[in-house]
Amino acid sequence: MIGLFVLALCALLAGGAAAPQLDSPAFLIAGMNEIPSPPQGTSWAAAPREAGGLRMVASADGQEFELHTAGGDRTFLPGVDLGDTTPGHLPGEGAISAAQYRAWFAGMSWLGLRVVRIYQIHPPAFYDQLAAWNEANPDRPLYLVQGVALPDQTYVAKKNLFDKRVTTAFRQELQAAAQVVTGDYRRTTVPGRAGGTWTTDVTPWLAGWIVGDEIDPAAAVASDERNADVPRFTGKYFRNTPKSTPTERWLAARMNDLAGFVAGHGVSQPIAFVNWPTTDPLRHPEEPLKQEDLVGLDANHVLPTADWPAGTFASYHAYPFYPDFLRHEPDLLAYDFGGQRDPYAGYLADLRRHHSTMPTLITEFGVPSAIGSAHNAPLGRTQGDHSEQDAMRINAGLLRMIREQGLGAGFVFSWADEWWRYTWNTAGVQDPERRQLWHDPLTNEQGFGVLAMDPQGQPDAGEQHLLDTDGWPATDVDARVDEAYLNLKIKLGDSPPGTMMVSFDVLPGVTGAPMPGSGDRRPDAVFALNLVGHSGQAYVRNQLDPMRLDFSVPAAERGPAPNGWKPFELVVNRAVTVPRIKAKLPVELQNAGQLRHGSWDPEDEEADSRALWHLDGDDLSVRVPWAMLGFADPSAHRVAVPKNGKLTTQISPGVTVSLTASGTDQGVGQVKWADWTRPRYSERIKQGAAELRDAALATTTG
Numbered sequence: 001m002i003g004l005f006v007l008a009l010c011a012l013l014a015g016g017a018a019a020p021q022l023d024s025p026a027f028l029i030a031g032m033n034e035i036p037s038p039p040q041g042t043s044w045a046a047a048p049r050e051a052g053g054l055r056m057v058a059s060a061d062g063q064e065f066e067l068h069t070a071g072g073d074r075t076f077l078p079g080v081d082l083g084d085t086t087p088g089h090l091p092g093e094g095a096i097s098a099a100q101y102r103a104w105f106a107g108m109s110w111l112g113l114r115v116v117r118i119y120q121i122h123p124p125a126f127y128d129q130l131a132a133w134n135e136a137n138p139d140r141p142l143y144l145v146q147g148v149a150l151p152d153q154t155y156v157a158k159k160n161l162f163d164k165r166v167t168t169a170f171r172q173e174l175q176a177a178a179q180v181v182t183g184d185y186r187r188t189t190v191p192g193r194a195g196g197t198w199t200t201d202v203t204p205w206l207a208g209w210i211v212g213d214e215i216d217p218a219a220a221v222a223s224d225e226r227n228a229d230v231p232r233f234t235g236k237y238f239r240n241t242p243k244s245t246p247t248e249r250w251l252a253a254r255m256n257d258l259a260g261f262v263a264g265h266g267v268s269q270p271i272a273f274v275n276w277p278t279t280d281p282l283r284h285p286e287e288p289l290k291q292e293d294l295v296g297l298d299a300n301h302v303l304p305t306a307d308w309p310a311g312t313f314a315s316y317h318a319y320p321f322y323p324d325f326l327r328h329e330p331d332l333l334a335y336d337f338g339g340q341r342d343p344y345a346g347y348l349a350d351l352r353r354h355h356s357t358m359p360t361l362i363t364e365f366g367v368p369s370a371i372g373s374a375h376n377a378p379l380g381r382t383q384g385d386h387s388e389q390d391a392m393r394i395n396a397g398l399l400r401m402i403r404e405q406g407l408g409a410g411f412v413f414s415w416a417d418e419w420w421r422y423t424w425n426t427a428g429v430q431d432p433e434r435r436q437l438w439h440d441p442l443t444n445e446q447g448f449g450v451l452a453m454d455p456q457g458q459p460d461a462g463e464q465h466l467l468d469t470d471g472w473p474a475t476d477v478d479a480r481v482d483e484a485y486l487n488l489k490i491k492l493g494d495s496p497p498g499t500m501m502v503s504f505d506v507l508p509g510v511t512g513a514p515m516p517g518s519g520d521r522r523p524d525a526v527f528a529l530n531l532v533g534h535s536g537q538a539y540v541r542n543q544l545d546p547m548r549l550d551f552s553v554p555a556a557e558r559g560p561a562p563n564g565w566k567p568f569e570l571v572v573n574r575a576v577t578v579p580r581i582k583a584k585l586p587v588e589l590q591n592a593g594q595l596r597h598g599s600w601d602p603e604d605e606e607a608d609s610r611a612l613w614h615l616d617g618d619d620l621s622v623r624v625p626w627a628m629l630g631f632a633d634p635s636a637h638r639v640a641v642p643k644n645g646k647l648t649t650q651i652s653p654g655v656t657v658s659l660t661a662s663g664t665d666q667g668v669g670q671v672k673w674a675d676w677t678r679p680r681y682s683e684r685i686k687q688g689a690a691e692l693r694d695a696a697l698a699t700t701t702g
Helices: 002-014 098-110 124-136 164-180 217-226 246-263 343-354 388-404 689-698
Strands: 049-051 054-056 058-061 064-069 072-074 077-082 115-118 143-148 185-187 196-198 206-211 238-240 271-275 302-304 314-317 360-365 370-373 384-386 409-412 451-455 464-468 474-481 485-492 499-505 525-530 535-541 565-567 570-573 576-578 583-585 588-590 613-616 619-625 631-633 638-643 646-651 655-661 664-671 681-685
Touching: 077 143, 077 360, 098 124, 098 681, 115 409, 124 196, 143 164, 164 185, 164 246, 206 246, 217 246, 238 246, 246 271, 246 302, 271 314, 343 360, 343 388, 360 388, 370 570, 384 388, 388 409, 388 689, 474 655, 474 664, 485 499, 485 655, 499 619, 525 619, 631 646
Parallel strands: 077 115, 077 409, 115 143, 143 206, 206 271, 314 360, 360 409
Antiparallel strands: 049 054, 058 064, 064 072, 185 196, 238 302, 370 384, 451 681, 464 474, 464 664, 474 485, 485 619, 499 525, 499 655, 525 535, 535 565, 570 588, 576 583, 613 619, 631 638, 638 646, 655 664
C-alpha cells in the first residue's frame, strides 16, 4: 500500500490530475499499480443528439467521427480490440468471467483508452459489467464499438456471398446483436456462439458498429463474377453508388438490415464494414503477391441515406508490416512524416485522401511482443521479434501517428494475449485441435496483447531435481515445466566453462551425428551458449526441422550449422518478384534461435521478454520454448515429425537433458510431466504499457 500512497500523493502534487482510485479493479491486474492515474480532464459523459427521431451518441460529419460528450465533441478515439476467450479456450466458448471483464474495463480506462471494440456478441457478463463500470464512472465511461462476424464462412468454399444460407445466417446474427445491445435477447449456447440472457441496455455508450470479416479476395472475385447482374442496392438506410461491385451491394444490404433492426429501438449509430489492405480500394502496382491486390472494396460506394443520421465510416485493419507493397511502392517509401521517410504514414494518408467524404478509422493496428516474427517491415516494425517494451513503444508511436494523420480512431490490437491464435510460418507444425492449451512465443499472433497471459504450470508440476553431484560442468540441476517453456536452473561447478551446450533428447528413436564437441548422438535439440560473450544459438536435428514441412528453402539460404543439424529459423518472407522492376527477391529468414541473454523478470526494468537464458555468477537459468524442442503439443507430449511434407507426431516419453563443456558430456536426467487439458495462467500488464497510456492521453483533447 505504500507504493499506492506515493502514487496518490504524486498525482495530487502534479496539479490537474486526479488521485488514483486505490480500490480500482484495475489493480487486480499485476503491474497496473506502477502506472500513474490518468488526469481528470473534462467529462466524457455521453451527450447524445437527436435527428430524424433517432438518438445518436456518435455520428459522422464529413471526415470527422464525432463522439458527442458533455465535454464537447471528441474527434479522435483511442481504443482497444477485445477478443472473447482466454487461455485454454477457443472463441465463442464464453470463457471470460465477470470479474475479468470488471478488472479489464477498469484497466483500459486507467490506460486512457476510451473505446473497446469487440468482434462478435459476447456473453451477458460483458454488457452487464460494461454498463456497471460506466454508471459508476459517468465522466469517464468506456464506449463500445460492436462487431458482428459472419457465423457462416462457407462463402469462401462456395465462392458466393449471396448464398442463401450465408446471407440468412448473417441477417439473423445482425438482428440478434441489435437486440443484445438493448438488453432484450435470449438464446442457447452452441459451439462457437455465446448464449445466455441479455438484460442490460448499453446503447447509451454504443459508439458504432463494424460488421463482417476480412473478406477473402479470391472468393470475392468469384462471387462478383457469379452475381454480376445483381442490381445496386437502394434501401431505406443505406444505398450503393453506381460504381459499386456485387460484394459492396451485398454489404450495403446487410448494413441496411442492421440499421433497420437498430432504428426500431429509437437509436442510430455509425455503421461500417470490415476492410483491410488486401481488399482496400487503392491500387498497389508494386505488390508482389497477386492475391494482396486482387480486388478492392470501397466504403465510398456504400453510403447512408438521410434516414440514417449517424452515417458511416471507413474501417481498416492496417498494420505496418503487411502487405509487401509497404516495402516497394515508391510514393509510400518517399513519404515524409516527422522528418523521416515512413511508408505506413503514407498509407494512412492515402486512405484518408481516398475517403474524402467520410471518417477513416484504423480499427486494428499494432506489433506483437514475441520471439518469433512472421514478416519483415520498414523502420523495424516487424511482425514479431519485439520485447514488451519495444512493442508498446512502437504501438504508442503508431497511435500518435494515426491521430496526427487526421484519422478518427486508432484501436490497438489487442487487449490480451490469445493462445489459440496461429501464424502461417508456425501453424504447420502444431496440433490445431489443442493449440489453445499451451503458449508458443515463436507464434507472433499470440503476443499482440497489452495484457500478458503468463503460463503458471500445472499444480502438480513442481520443481524436479535432476542432478545433485560433485561432477563437472554442473553440480546441481532443477527443472520445471509450464505451458510455454521447459525451465532449467543449473548450478555450475568450479571453474565454469567459457562455452556450454545444453542438449535435449525428445524422441529416443531419433538419433544422428552429434554436435561438434560432443560424442552424444541422442539429443534432438541443442542450446549452444557462450557464457563469456553472452550469446547463443538454438539448433534442431534435421529430422525435426520445422521448415521441412511447409517451405522449400535452398540450403545456401540457411544459417550455418553442423552436419545433420539446422539452426532454428523461421521464414518471414517468401521469395517474390517485384512487378514493375522485375526484381527477384530471395527468401528472408529470421534466426529465431538466436538466444538472447538477460533477465525476463517483469519486475526488472531492464528485462527482455525474449531472453531465454541468464547467467548470474555460477547460476545458469535457461528456459526453452516447446517449439524449439520440436513439440507440436506439449500438453499431450506430441512431437512434430515432418514426413513427405505432412505433419506426423510421435509421443515423447519426456525430455532427457545433458550438458557438454570442454569435450565432456554430462548426463543430467529426464524431465517428465503429466498431460494437461486445462492450462493455468496469470494476467499482467506488459512492460512499457505506460508509453501506450501516455500516447492515448496525448491523442485526446481532455
